[in-house]
Amino acid sequence: MARKIKKGDQIIVISGDEKGKMGKVIKVFPEENKVLIEKVNIVKKHERFRSPQEPSGIVDKEAPIHISNVAIICPNCGERAKVGFRIEGERKIRYCKKCDQSVET
């Protein structure tokens, strides 16, 4: 299945507590339809003792956000974009419904 959001995409949060924040997708969780976004949805996390180099304590960590709460920022037009798919040659590519340009990364 083609995915609308991929690692490396610039996104904006469109609903929830983090609404309006922008960042880069650093990880995608396809099964859960969630994405991890750099410096967005930071939670304080209690870490158990892992090793002498990584002692237990409270650390700031990004928590995944459901993809329905985010939208891609189109790299071509810079707008918050709706993404569609189309076939070009053999490939299925993502494109911005605003400027009609490919948003493949």
Ligand SMILES: [Zn+2]
């Ligand atoms: Zn665009």
